[in-house]
Amino acid sequence: MMKPFITFCLSLLALVASAQNLDRVEPPNWWVGMKTTHLQLLIHGENISQTDVTLSYPGVELESVTKVENPNYLFVDLKLASNVEPGKFNIEFKKGKKLVATYSYELWEREANSANRTGFNSSDVICLITPDRFVNGDPGNDEVPGMKEGLDRSYKWGRHGGDIRGIINSLDYLQNLGYTAVWLNPVLENDMPESSYHGYATTDFYKVDARFGSNDEYRELNEELDKRGMKLIMDMIFNHCGSEHWWMHDMPMKDWINNYPEMKITNHRRTVHEDPHASKADISALVDGWFVSAMPDLNQRNPFVARYLIQNSIWWTEYVGLEGIRQDTWPYPDKNMMSEWTKEMLEEYPNFNIVGEEWSVNPAIVSYWQKGKYNQDGYKNHAPSMMDFPLQSAVASGLKNDETWDTGLIQVYEALSNDFLYPDPFHLTIFPDNHDMSRFYVQVGEDADLLKMGVAFFLTTRGIPQIYYGTEILMRHDGSEHGDIRADFPGGWEGDKVNAFTGEGLSDAAKDMQKYVANIQNWRKSANVIHDGKLLHFIPENGTYTYFRYTDNEAVMVILNKNAEEKAIATDRFKEVTNGYTSGKEIISGKEISDISKVTVPAKSAVIVELKR
Structure with missing residues (x-):
C-alpha cells in the first residue's frame, strides 16, 4: 500500500x-x-x-x-x-x-490492477462539478494563512468555500441520482491574487489547493467513489499555468514559457491546425500565445516541459486512481506533444479514457483530434474521446427554434448525420451544457419541458453523457458571466434557505426534475442497449423525432414531441427496427404499452420505450 x-x-x-x-x-x-x-x-x-x-x-x-x-x-x-x-x-x-x-x-x-482500471465509457453518466460552488464540507479550510485569496461568498468571482470534503459528503446524493462518474473542475493549487476559484491557473502541479483540501482527501474521494462503483475524472491543463506558479519566480530556462517576458495573447484561431492554407505565423500565434495575461503559455516543444507534464498526468492517475482525464484547451498546446502524451497514457493504462476540449461546432474540426482519425496532413492523435460541442449546439438550437424545413429537430438529426466524420462517435462525450456556457435550462428559455426533452435525448443517444451539477433542480442565472453560471448549489452551505439534498425550499418543478433525472439515469445503469447498441434514426416529421438504440436482441425507441399537443405516432414507418416487437414499457412514466403499432407521446415531452417481443 x-x-x-x-x-x-x-x-x-x-x-x-x-x-x-x-x-x-x-x-x-x-x-x-x-x-x-x-x-x-x-x-x-x-x-x-x-x-x-x-x-x-x-x-x-x-x-x-x-x-x-x-x-x-x-x-x-x-x-x-x-x-x-x-x-x-x-x-x-x-x-x-x-x-x-x-x-x-x-x-x-x-x-492491484492499477494498469487495468476501466476508464469512463458509454455505460457512464458523468456529473460535472465546480468544487468551489458545490458543497462547503470543511469550513476550516475556507481561509488558509499565506494564500493570496480568501473567502468572499458575496462576490461571484470570489472563492465561496466549496471543497473536496463537501463532495465526499454528497456522494450518496449523486449516486441516488444515477450518476456513475464525477468530473471535477481543476482542484490543484491556484494561489492567485483573484478569481482563483475556477482552478485553471495552476501554481503547483503536485498539490491540491489547500482551500479544497489535501492530496489525501482527493485520493479519499476516489476511494469512496470506488466503493460505489463510480469513477473519477481529473481536469488537467497542459497549455498554461498560473502567473504565480513557483517557477515563474525562477524560470528553469528562457524557453520554458512561450513569449516570455513580453507576453502575447493567443489569437484563439484554432482552425489553423486543420487549415491547409494556414500560415506558420498564425499557427505560432495560436500555440505560443498566452490564453490570458494571468496564464503563461507553457512551451511543450521544450522536451523537459513535455516530460514534466506527461509524468505529472501519470503521477496523478496512479496516486489517486483516476479513471479518466479531461484535458482543457486541447488545440492550444503543441499538437505533437499532445499526440505523444495520449500515446504514452494509453500504453500505461490501455483501458483508460481521455476527453479533450475543442470548442468548435464544426464536427470536421472536432473529429481531427480523435483517435483513429485519418487526416490529410498525416497527423495522428490518440485521444479516445472529444467533447461533442457540435451536437450540444444543435440540440440547444433545435429545441428552441421553430419547426421549419431546416430548423428545429432536423438540426439534431443533421448533427448526428455528420457522425461519418468521426472514427468513433459512440465514444464522444456529449452534454447539454458545462461550466463555460449558459445553463441548458437558460438556453431553452427556462422551459422545463424542453429541458427534460434535452436531458432525455442526451441520456439515450450515442456517446458518453455529462450533466452539470444543478441541472436536476432547474438551476438558472440572470447574468451570463462565468461567476453567474457557476452558482452555489443550494444546500451546500449551512444556513441555505433552499436545500436540494433534503428538498427543503425546493419548488415542485425542481423536485419533479430531480425525479425525472434520477429515473432515467438509474434505469440507464443497466440498459446495455444504450451503452453498446447501434443508433438508427428517422427524419423528423411534424415536430416529432424518433430514433432507436438496438442490438440483435434488444431495442429501445425514443420519441421527442415538440408540439403543444400530444401526438399519436404510428410506428409502421419504423418496421425495420420494430418488426418482431409487439409491446413495450415506457421508462419515464412506467406505463406498459400493450400494442406498439401506435404510441402516444404527451405534449412537449419525450418517451423512452423498451420494446418487447
Whole structure:
C-alpha cells in the first residue's frame, strides 16, 4: 500500500530542512512495475547545478544529469528496471567530496490492477462539478494563512468555500441520482491574487489547493467513489499555468514559457491546425500565445516541459486512481506533444479514457483530434474521446427554434448525420451544457419541458453523457458571466434557505426534475442497449423525432414531441427496427404499452420505450 501523502511530505520536509540548497524534487515519488521505465526528476535548489549527483539502489540506473541555463535547476534522468523493488534510496548532491544535500526518494508499490482500471465509457453518466460552488464540507479550510485569496461568498468571482470534503459528503446524493462518474473542475493549487476559484491557473502541479483540501482527501474521494462503483475524472491543463506558479519566480530556462517576458495573447484561431492554407505565423500565434495575461503559455516543444507534464498526468492517475482525464484547451498546446502524451497514457493504462476540449461546432474540426482519425496532413492523435460541442449546439438550437424545413429537430438529426466524420462517435462525450456556457435550462428559455426533452435525448443517444451539477433542480442565472453560471448549489452551505439534498425550499418543478433525472439515469445503469447498441434514426416529421438504440436482441425507441399537443405516432414507418416487437414499457412514466403499432407521446415531452417481443 502507498504511504499517506501527508506523512510522506512531513518526513521529506524534515529531511530536506537540513539541506538548505534543495527545495523541490518533482515527481516527489514514483512506482515500481510501470511500463514507463524512464523517469526524469526536476530538481530545484539554490545553485544545485554546481553539485554532482549520485545514488545507489538495485534496479535504478542514473542515466544522465542535465544542467540548464538557470543554476538552480537540474534534470536527473533515471532508468528503472522491470524488477526494481519498492523502497527508499538517497539521491546525494555533492560538491567535491562534501555532501551538501540529500533527498530520500521513494518507489511505491502499485495498487492491484492499477494498469487495468476501466476508464469512463458509454455505460457512464458523468456529473460535472465546480468544487468551489458545490458543497462547503470543511469550513476550516475556507481561509488558509499565506494564500493570496480568501473567502468572499458575496462576490461571484470570489472563492465561496466549496471543497473536496463537501463532495465526499454528497456522494450518496449523486449516486441516488444515477450518476456513475464525477468530473471535477481543476482542484490543484491556484494561489492567485483573484478569481482563483475556477482552478485553471495552476501554481503547483503536485498539490491540491489547500482551500479544497489535501492530496489525501482527493485520493479519499476516489476511494469512496470506488466503493460505489463510480469513477473519477481529473481536469488537467497542459497549455498554461498560473502567473504565480513557483517557477515563474525562477524560470528553469528562457524557453520554458512561450513569449516570455513580453507576453502575447493567443489569437484563439484554432482552425489553423486543420487549415491547409494556414500560415506558420498564425499557427505560432495560436500555440505560443498566452490564453490570458494571468496564464503563461507553457512551451511543450521544450522536451523537459513535455516530460514534466506527461509524468505529472501519470503521477496523478496512479496516486489517486483516476479513471479518466479531461484535458482543457486541447488545440492550444503543441499538437505533437499532445499526440505523444495520449500515446504514452494509453500504453500505461490501455483501458483508460481521455476527453479533450475543442470548442468548435464544426464536427470536421472536432473529429481531427480523435483517435483513429485519418487526416490529410498525416497527423495522428490518440485521444479516445472529444467533447461533442457540435451536437450540444444543435440540440440547444433545435429545441428552441421553430419547426421549419431546416430548423428545429432536423438540426439534431443533421448533427448526428455528420457522425461519418468521426472514427468513433459512440465514444464522444456529449452534454447539454458545462461550466463555460449558459445553463441548458437558460438556453431553452427556462422551459422545463424542453429541458427534460434535452436531458432525455442526451441520456439515450450515442456517446458518453455529462450533466452539470444543478441541472436536476432547474438551476438558472440572470447574468451570463462565468461567476453567474457557476452558482452555489443550494444546500451546500449551512444556513441555505433552499436545500436540494433534503428538498427543503425546493419548488415542485425542481423536485419533479430531480425525479425525472434520477429515473432515467438509474434505469440507464443497466440498459446495455444504450451503452453498446447501434443508433438508427428517422427524419423528423411534424415536430416529432424518433430514433432507436438496438442490438440483435434488444431495442429501445425514443420519441421527442415538440408540439403543444400530444401526438399519436404510428410506428409502421419504423418496421425495420420494430418488426418482431409487439409491446413495450415506457421508462419515464412506467406505463406498459400493450400494442406498439401506435404510441402516444404527451405534449412537449419525450418517451423512452423498451420494446418487447
